[in-house]
Amino acid sequence: MTATTKGAQDTPAKPSATAGRPGPAGGIDVAHVLKDAVISALIALGLFGVIMGLKTEQAPGGLVLEENWERVIWAVGIVFVGRLLLNLTIWRRPGGKIDDLMPVGLKKYSGFVGTAIGAALILVALTLPFLPGAGRYHVDLGTLVLTYVMLGWGLNIVVGLAGLLDLGYVAFYAVGAYSYALLATTFDLGFWVCLPLAFILACFWGIILGFPVLRLRGDYLAIVTLAFGEIIRVVLLNWSEFTGGPNGIGQIPRPTFFGLEFSRGEGGFADYFGLDFSSMHRIIFLYYVILVLAFVTHLVSVRLRKLPIGRAWEAMREDEIACRSLGLSIVRTKLTAFAIGAGFGGLAGAFFATRQGFISPESFTFIESALILAIVVLGGMGSQLGVAIAAVVMIGGFEYFREFEQYRMLVFGAMMVLIMVWRPRGLVSARAPSVYLKERKKVGADMVSQGHG
Amino acid sequence: MAGVSDTILRIDHLTMRFGGLVAVDDLSFEARRGEITALIGPNGAGKTTVFNCITGFYKPTEGRMALSHGSASAYAHIDRLTASPQQSWEGDGEALFLLERMADHDVNAKAKVARTFQNIRLFGGMTVLENLMVAQHHYLMRASGFTFLGLVGAPRYRRAEAAAIERSVAWLERINLLQRADEPAASLPYGDQRRLEIARAMCSDPVLLCLDEPAAGLNPRESAQLNELLLGIRAEGETSLLLIEHDMSVVMEISDHVVVLDYGKKISDGVPDFVKNDPKVIAAYLGVDDEEVDAVEAEVGQ
Ligand SMILES: Nc1ncnc2c1ncn2[C@@H]1O[C@H](COP(=O)(O)OP(=O)(O)O)[C@@H](O)[C@H]1O
Ligand SMILES: [Mg+2]
Numbered sequence: 001m002t003a004t005t006k007g008a009q010d011t012p013a014k015p016s017a018t019a020g021r022p023g024p025a026g027g028i029d030v031a032h033v034l035k036d037a038v039i040s041a042l043i044a045l046g047l048f049g050v051i052m053g054l055k056t057e058q059a060p061g062g063l064v065l066e067e068n069w070e071r072v073i074w075a076v077g078i079v080f081v082g083r084l085l086l087n088l089t090i091w092r093r094p095g096g097k098i099d100d101l102m103p104v105g106l107k108k109y110s111g112f113v114g115t116a117i118g119a120a121l122i123l124v125a126l127t128l129p130f131l132p133g134a135g136r137y138h139v140d141l142g143t144l145v146l147t148y149v150m151l152g153w154g155l156n157i158v159v160g161l162a163g164l165l166d167l168g169y170v171a172f173y174a175v176g177a178y179s180y181a182l183l184a185t186t187f188d189l190g191f192w193v194c195l196p197l198a199f200i201l202a203c204f205w206g207i208i209l210g211f212p213v214l215r216l217r218g219d220y221l222a223i224v225t226l227a228f229g230e231i232i233r234v235v236l237l238n239w240s241e242f243t244g245g246p247n248g249i250g251q252i253p254r255p256t257f258f259g260l261e262f263s264r265g266e267g268g269f270a271d272y273f274g275l276d277f278s279s280m281h282r283i284i285f286l287y288y289v290i291l292v293l294a295f296v297t298h299l300v301s302v303r304l305r306k307l308p309i310g311r312a313w314e315a316m317r318e319d320e321i322a323c324r325s326l327g328l329s330i331v332r333t334k335l336t337a338f339a340i341g342a343g344f345g346g347l348a349g350a351f352f353a354t355r356q357g358f359i360s361p362e363s364f365t366f367i368e369s370a371l372i373l374a375i376v377v378l379g380g381m382g383s384q385l386g387v388a389i390a391a392v393v394m395i396g397g398f399e400y401f402r403e404f405e406q407y408r409m410l411v412f413g414a415m416m417v418l419i420m421v422w423r424p425r426g427l428v429s430a431r432a433p434s435v436y437l438k439e440r441k442k443v444g445a446d447m448v449s450q451g452h453g
Numbered sequence: 454m455a456g457v458s459d460t461i462l463r464i465d466h467l468t469m470r471f472g473g474l475v476a477v478d479d480l481s482f483e484a485r486r487g488e489i490t491a492l493i494g495p496n497g498a499g500k501t502t503v504f505n506c507i508t509g510f511y512k513p514t515e516g517r518m519a520l521s522h523g524s525a526s527a528y529a530h531i532d533r534l535t536a537s538p539q540q541s542w543e544g545d546g547e548a549l550f551l552l553e554r555m556a557d558h559d560v561n562a563k564a565k566v567a568r569t570f571q572n573i574r575l576f577g578g579m580t581v582l583e584n585l586m587v588a589q590h591h592y593l594m595r596a597s598g599f600t601f602l603g604l605v606g607a608p609r610y611r612r613a614e615a616a617a618i619e620r621s622v623a624w625l626e627r628i629n630l631l632q633r634a635d636e637p638a639a640s641l642p643y644g645d646q647r648r649l650e651i652a653r654a655m656c657s658d659p660v661l662l663c664l665d666e667p668a669a670g671l672n673p674r675e676s677a678q679l680n681e682l683l684l685g686i687r688a689e690g691e692t693s694l695l696l697i698e699h700d701m702s703v704v705m706e707i708s709d710h711v712v713v714l715d716y717g718k719k720i721s722d723g724v725p726d727f728v729k730n731d732p733k734v735i736a737a738y739l740g741v742d743d744e745e746v747d748a749v750e751a752e753v754g755q
Contacts, residue, residue, distance in 0.1 A: 300604065307603040307610075308586075308593040311579075315587045318576035325508060325570075326588050326657050327562035433580045435618065437634040441580070447639040448578030 037084040044079035048072050114428065118385050121392070125291060129284040136283060143287045143355065145395045147348055150294040152375040152387040153301055154344030159373065160382035161310060162337035163317030163450060165222045168209070168229025169372050172202045172342035174236060174364035176349025181249040181359055182242075191255035191354050195347060202346020203339040205232075210338035214331055229369050236361040248360025255354050257285060286355050293351055297344045298384055304340070306434045313337050314382075314434070318449045378419055380426025381450065389427055425450075459525030461486040461661055461693045462507070467516035469502050469717075476502040478717035480516070484661070484710070486525070489687055489694040491704045491725075494714035495737060500697045501571055503714070504663050507695075508568045509557035516553065520564050522660060523547025562591055567659035569650045571666050571697075577639030581630055581649060584638050585621035588656035593617055624652040628682065644675035648682060655686065662686065663695045668703045676700070680707050701738075705729060713737070 053072040056063045128134055128142045151173060158166045176198040183189045183197060209228050213221050236243045243249070254262060260269045262282035269281055304310040312333045315323050320330055353359050371394070379390030394412070401411055423429060429445035462484040469477040477499040484490040492500050505511040507518055517535060521527040527542070527549040534542045534549055541550040541563065550564040560566050576584050586593070596613030597603030603610040625631040628648040633641065638649060647667055654662055667683070668676050684707055686692050698704045704711060704725065711728040713721040715737040721728050728734055 303604055303606075304600070307597050307600055308590050309597075309600045311583060311587050312590055314579060314583075315576045318578055319574050321510075322570070322574040322576065323587075324510070324557040325561060325568050325574075326590065326653070327558050328587070328590055329556075329558045329562075431578055433583055433635065435582060435586055435614075436580065437582055437618070437622070437631075439635050441635045443578055443580065443637040447637040 033084065033087040036087055037080050040083040041076050041080040044076045045072070048075040114385055117389070121385075121388060129280075129287055136280060139280075139283050139287050141396065141399055143283075143290050144399075145392055146287070146290040146294050147352060148372065148375060148395050149388050149391040150290065150297050150348045150351075151345060151372045152379065152391050153294070153297045153384060154341050154348065155372050155376050156341075156379075156382065156384070156387050157301055157304070157313070157344070158337050158341035159376050160380075160387075161305065161317065162313040162334065162341075164334065164337060165218070165225070166338075166341070167222045167226035167366075167369055167373065168232075169225075169341075169345055170364045170366070170368040171209070171229040171232035172205060172345030173349040173352065173368065174232055174361070175202045175205045175342075176346030176351075177353040177359045177363070178236065178243060178249070178349075179346065180350035180353045181252045184253045184354075185249060185251065191253065191350070195350055198346045198350035199343045202349070203343040205346075206339040206342025207335050209342070210335040214334055226366065226369070229364075229366060233361050233364050236364070244360075246360060246362075248358060248362075249353075250358045252353050252357050252359065254282065254357060255286070255289060286351075290348075290351055290355075293347055297347070300344075302384065309333075309336060311434055374416065378416065378426055380423075380428035380445075382431055382448075383426065383428035386426055386428030459486050460484070460528065461521055461525075462695065463517075463519045463521075463528065463531075464503075464507075465517045465519075467503065467506060467518065468514045469499070469506055469511060470514045476717050477506070477513075477714075480714070480717070480719050482712045482719060482722055484693060484695050486693050487687065487690050488709040489683065489696055489707055491696045491698055491708035491711045492714065493698055493701070493704055493711060493728075498714040499717040500714055501665055502717075504568060504665055504695075504697065507552055507560075507663060508566055509552065509555055509560040513553050518552040520550045520552055520566065520661065521547065522549075522565070561657055561659070565658060565660045566663065567654035567657045567661075568663040569647075569654055569665055569667060571669070573643075573646050573650050575638040575646055575650055575653070578637055580635050581625065581638055581641070582618070582621055582634045584649060584653050585624060585656045586617055588653045589617045589620065590657075592658075621656065624656060627685070628652050629678075644671050644678070647671065647675075648679065651682065655692065659692055661695060662692050663697075665697045666699055667696065668698060668700050676703065679703075683707055701729075 049072055052075060053067060053069055055066045055068065057066045124131075125142070125146070129139050131138075151169070154172075155166065155169045158164050158169070179198040179201045180191070180194045183194045184191070189197075209225065213224050216224055237246055239245070240247075256262075257269050262269045262285065268277065269275075269285075275281070305314070312323065312328050313336075315326075315328065316330065316333045316337075323333065324330060352363070356363075375390045375394055376387055378394070379386030379388070397412070397415075401407070419427070425445035425448075429448075430442035431445070431448045432442055433440060460483045464483070465481050467477055467480045468475065480499075480503065482490075492503060494500055502511065506513045506516075519528065519531055519534075523544075523546045527544065527547040530542045530544070530549055534551060539551075540554045540559075541548060543549075550560075552560055552564060552566070555564060561568075576587060579587070593610075593613055594600075597610045598607065622631065622634070625634055628645075628651070630641070630645055630649060630652075633645070638646065641649060647670075651662075651664065651667065664683075668679055671679060680703065683694060683696070687694060687707075696704075696708065698708075708725055711721070711723065711725050712719060713728055713731070713734050715733075720733045720737060721731040723731075
């Protein structure tokens, strides 16, 4: 059993810990900074020298080696200068702990800043469809973002609280979507009836996944959950009679407003309220549906954290062996985390199905799991606000960069690397205690374990 | 000695093998209710392994470990229980548990055996108070209607939570950590972490508390505080203690009964004064060869 990783030396903050140590007089240790830059440049040379400097070319009579050292010099130069600049500017901190990069002034008010950002986000979320200049595009985007916020919060229970790395979360999103689609198209059940059913079915599949991975930790758990996600997708793809195979399921009923359909003419929503028919009604309605669903997810997660079950999840993330010695069943603790996390994925899936009106296995690929996990990790595992911000930035950003189709992934890769360097534990990394006596002090990220599974 | 004592834990022929290595070899001993029983022996003698067997972390290769609740008269049922496939026998106000048949969490939740670890295992990222709340999991879980009542904020759960906090506060006062209740456990100094781990184990309401080298790494002042804490627990009479210790002075000072292990075998068993003068113990602790034991024995005898 490995010891729980605690303490700053375990965070991936290595680069800054070695670089830019202040000199004796509190100034800059020039020799050290130079040495660091030279070493980085040498490493860059080793890497880029072969990759960029040499190239095989097809030539008559075989392959020839083409050299291009100019590019290498550029690359090495950029690394050298960049490293030097970073050491002279951002990485100039005593001890060089990454967390200390947050300006001291900001840190003092971080509690207040968090509340303010949270309140602002809620306000915008509540009024979005009626904000001046908000059109169909914005409401649609808001709906998409909220879907991912909800998925992030759901996965946060598994990854952030229970510390179980789940790479197959999209499976439960798929289970929810197909549950609703199949129940609605075969049994004519309405959306609001199917919603709890989708939740229960996804919970059930969460438990199905949970059983075989009970004894797995870390990388092994990640691989098996990844495989689980793929199995669900492949089954959906190949079980044509049941799921429609690659053609998916179409004509999924849209949700109704207390029995009123969003249709033109007699008996529709617009007709009933004496409004002019507009396709926006349904879109705004869908927006508020996902807003409520996300809000419920949030409320339930926050409540659960303060209940014994949530404390058991976090305790399991901190130290499984200690949990067992205190009478907590690891089986029960893991399965409940998987089940409830999956349940919220299922709710989001049912919403996705009703919003799209059409689903196929293509919507549930591994990249979705990766995206949701990235939201949780970037946001800060265990933090509700961090996950919400990360979802807004990631999904919103994806849309924003849509024109640069080809560079989109590049920008996001770079952004992720930057955030991981800047705040290795995510945007909001401090943990708020679930219960307190006098003062709700945040627990620093360096104390909190990330779990082994 | 604490009045009339009866057996709380009875270990018969416990053997634990790891491949070819026999870590615990045919060990039998008893721990008595209301007493502090110490398990001592040189490094690698198998003490921690015995704890791991008792608390369900290891399934022993052979042997029986029976724990009684209520009174020792429960042992009258031990043969019937052993012959049956059951884990426990429950009678009127008393019960008997066969620990080797139970899962680790049940050893704590049902048989009410709590433990601490040689290398402290706190929930470092959770606050001191939260650590004590986790230990009251089953009480709170029942009060929260297995989460459903708690989710809707039922008053019953809120009352139970308040009671659990009160209980934690009482323990924090006792171990002198009330001021640091809202700080992460990992930020505490070593000595405080040790005491917190003991308080956490006590919050799970044990009848038997197993402490694995609680005094290791403590300074004399902290060591004295620890002795006071352990003697306090003993005086209350609700919880018996089983203690692994390296520091002979601690053992001699607070224990009622000492069992000495060497290479997995029991070499001595008795009151501290007896054990202290037992030539076999002296030989084991001084690292004398078997042949020389006789010589030492002769020497001590003089
Ligand atoms: N899980 C295990 N696997 C293999 N050998 C073990 C295991 N646990 C303990 N041992 C061995 O059992 C012996 C007794 O160890 P231990 O009970 O930790 O001693 P003590 O606590 O008395 O110092 C040692 O030789 C140790 O290496
Ligand atoms: Mg040991």
